[in-house]
Amino acid sequence: MSVEQIHRTRTEVIPGAPAPTAAPTAGIDWASTDHAIAVVDAHGVQTVREMVEHTTDGLARMIRVLTRTGVHEVAIERGDGPVVDALLQAGLAVFVIASNQVKNLRQRYGAAGNKDDHFDAYVLADTLRTDRRRLHPLTPDSPATVTLRMTVRARKDLVAARIAMANQLRAQLEHALPGAIKLFRDIDSAITLAFLTRFPTQAKVDWLTPKRLENWLRTQHYPHPARAEQLHTHLAAATRGTVGDQAETRAHVTAAFVTGLTALRAQIKALEEQIETQLLAHPDAVVFTSLPKAGIVRAARLLAEIGDCRGRYPTPESLTSLAGTTPSTRQSGKVKIVSFRWAVDKELRGAVMDFAGDSHHANAWAADLYRKARARGCDHPHATRILARAWLHVIWRCWQDGIAYDPTQHRALQTVLAAAA
Incomplete structure (x- = not known):
């Protein structure tokens, strides 16, 4: 059966089954450049099959198409972004059906399960028509929560970039200057970056004596300058780094990583200041800042990912399931398998696991x-x-x-x- 035939197939109504919604329903398969729109009537017959560009005019056209066909409810695979914002601003109810569910739902309409944007839009629209009672409309969080979430996630991405670059710097120093590795606690700390700026080569490190190192530590306001003797011993015992003609080339590479890490540290600090301001102004701050070992960033991350829409989680079980803290159970006959839950909100799970992992201290x-x-x-x-x-x-x-x-x-x-x- 072709996709076009599938689109025109009328769904058989089972006697005694709950009636599907009588109004037309729509599905949108979104992408980075354009979006496929499908509208089905009360009998499951597709009445609209269009593609709109991801532009201001394209999104406006999408709303006009949905409004003209009498659509009040739309199914989509993600719950944020410009498309969802446009739908909500137009007063339409948005229902999120996860991508992994859509993948399985394709089998409902054909054995091949092929990926096609127009077909996925149809699957979303018809699933909303038939399974409306199992779905819950998206209720947006307050602007304060949305803003906090953007800042928290931006910080998380920058921290990941900092960690990746720190690992690259460590690999670079294994050849250029092994003594700088583990000289201080963190490879990307301010004192380590300052040391690499002043002493980027083995020749410059060889110039150091315990007294010279102590004097330099004092200029950096290092809290333990008396450790200079111990730090100098570490430098002397380490494998010697690159010398000769290649030393300056490796020093330039080291300087590039140091500059990048310095910039990342500055931007992360700036975001953390914004996070603190946004969190303390949020009405729900009192809930999350009161948790043990929550602090500011961790509390903000929990609040940002849980949100402030109480209706989204009517029971604690609905929250624990989406966070991936409850196991996935499969049972067939006498066989029961309990496994790790993969279909979760990964951002929410990351925030919860980060908090729980430190709370027992x-x-x-x-x-x-x-x-x-x-x-x-x-x-x-x-x-x-x-x-x-x-x-x-x-x-x-x-x-x-x-x-x-x-x-x-x-x-x-x-x-x-x-x-x-």
Whole structure:
């Protein structure tokens, strides 16, 4: 059966089954340059099949097409971006159907499962028509949350870039100047970058004595200049770096990485200042900053990824499932398989796991849960997921009520403290 035949196929109505929506529904398969639009009527017959460009005029045309055909509900594969913004501003209800679900839904309309933009748009539109009762409309977060999310994710991307460049610098120094590796705690710290700026070659490092190194450390306001003797011993014991004609060339490469890391550090710091300002002005800041070991950036990341739309997570289980802290269970007959949950919001899972992974250092209840999980044979990631699931129930309750986490009112924590007393 061809795609065109599939588009014109009328869906058989099963007696006693819930009736599909009577109004036309639309599906949009988005891309970076253009978007495929499909509209189906109440019987599943496609009435619109168009392609619009990803421009201001193109998005305006998309809204005109949907409005003209009487569409009030639209299915799409992602819940953010200019397309979704345009749909919401036009007063249309948006339903997000994940890409992996669309991949499986293709089999519903044909055995081949081929990828085609127009066909995917049709699948989205018809799935919204038939499965409306299983889907929940997208409720946008407040502008404050959207802004915070953009800043938090930008910082995360810059941190990833900094880590990657730091690894490149380390690989460079293994040849150019091995003594600089592990001289200070972090390869991309301010003091390490300052050292590499002043002493980029083995010849310049050879000029150093403990006293000269101590004097230089004082000019950098290093908090422990008395460690100069120990640091000089490290430099002297390390494998010698490149000397001769190649030394200056390698020094130029080192300088390039140092300049890049310096710029990344500055931009990350600037974003962190914005994050603090945006977080403290947010109405839900009190909830997330009250969590143990949350700090500013971690609290902001949790708030940004959970959002402030309470209706999105009507139960704590809906939150734990999307965060990937609950296992995926498959059962057939007497066989039951429990496995890692892959279909999750990866940004949300990253934020939750980052918080949970550090919380057991500052909370007796969290430490007890983590310790018991490890005692049962769970590895660190598994134990952290168990702890994250427990924390999400606590966070969900505080978030729903708009109150700070209060250790004195946390019954499970108080039980652990009483047992330890």
